[in-house]
Amino acid sequence: MTTIAWQRRRAAARATWREFASQRGGVAGLVGLGVIAVLALLAPLVTDTAGLDVTRVTAAPWEPPSTGHWLGTDHNGRSVLLLTWWGTRISLVVGLAATVLSVLIGTVVGIAAAHFGGWVSALLMRFTDFFLVLPSLVLAIALSTVLPRGLATIVLAIGVTAWPGTARLVRAQTLAVEARPFIERARALGGGHAHVVGRHVLPAVLPLVFVNTTLTVASAIVAESTLSFLGLGDPTRVSWGSMLHAANMHGAVSQRAWWFLIPPGLGVVCVVLAFTLVGRALETVLNPRLKGER
Numbered sequence: 001m002t003t004i005a006w007q008r009r010r011a012a013a014r015a016t017w018r019e020f021a022s023q024r025g026g027v028a029g030l031v032g033l034g035v036i037a038v039l040a041l042l043a044p045l046v047t048d049t050a051g052l053d054v055t056r057v058t059a060a061p062w063e064p065p066s067t068g069h070w071l072g073t074d075h076n077g078r079s080v081l082l083l084t085w086w087g088t089r090i091s092l093v094v095g096l097a098a099t100v101l102s103v104l105i106g107t108v109v110g111i112a113a114a115h116f117g118g119w120v121s122a123l124l125m126r127f128t129d130f131f132l133v134l135p136s137l138v139l140a141i142a143l144s145t146v147l148p149r150g151l152a153t154i155v156l157a158i159g160v161t162a163w164p165g166t167a168r169l170v171r172a173q174t175l176a177v178e179a180r181p182f183i184e185r186a187r188a189l190g191g192g193h194a195h196v197v198g199r200h201v202l203p204a205v206l207p208l209v210f211v212n213t214t215l216t217v218a219s220a221i222v223a224e225s226t227l228s229f230l231g232l233g234d235p236t237r238v239s240w241g242s243m244l245h246a247a248n249m250h251g252a253v254s255q256r257a258w259w260f261l262i263p264p265g266l267g268v269v270c271v272v273l274a275f276t277l278v279g280r281a282l283e284t285v286l287n288p289r290l291k292g293e294r
Helices: 002-021 024-046 080-116 118-133 136-146 151-159 164-178 181-188 193-229 240-249 258-286 288-293
Strands: none
Touching: 002 024, 002 258, 024 080, 024 258, 080 118, 080 151, 080 164, 080 193, 080 240, 080 258, 118 164, 136 151, 136 193, 151 193, 164 193, 181 193, 193 240, 193 258, 240 258
């Protein structure tokens, strides 16, 4: 039985991949994410971190793009190309970590509210509604201001404010799954809460959670860039948001240093677009209703 089950899973995975490969936008987004991830991983191997140290740079401030510095230099004489390259790592790490935290909280709350019902559902949904009515960005700014500045604070601030949407989505899907006859049969045969949730509900909900994760990463990266742009990021790390903050604080516009503004902004746009394309393609593949409408 185990062999047959794994064969079916592999066949389903191959069918899902073929369906995803037919989505040109999703494939383009996946290729883009692969290129960005490879660049982020290669940064410590092919670049010298000494270029990030303001005490060791030799170039002049605000140098325009040239053969020596392809994207020019910033107000400290550091290479904008090097800053943008290293900023990829922080933006991706914070975005992914915050998304995992957000989706984990939302999934647990959504499944618990739908599965147990009653006062548990009422309590969890009122708690969710409380976070929904609060502007997530304002709440994240408040948390980032109160807590010590650092990457962990940014991840926590984004993660604990972005989960309500996931919770409501997972709750609706869980209610739909638990209304099916095989759930009633599992309970009639003596299946407890752990069995029903772990063996039946969670596998049925995970595809939706996975799609939501890819879409949430884009929002988390934008939130991280926003917080860093407002000066609430880690001052010891380079990210795209911190680059835009430095450009704003040191007068890149008045210096007409467009090369310090455009690269980090394009980085955010490209990553968000890539994750959105992948998420929409996965949503089309894994959502039967959308598949039927194509």
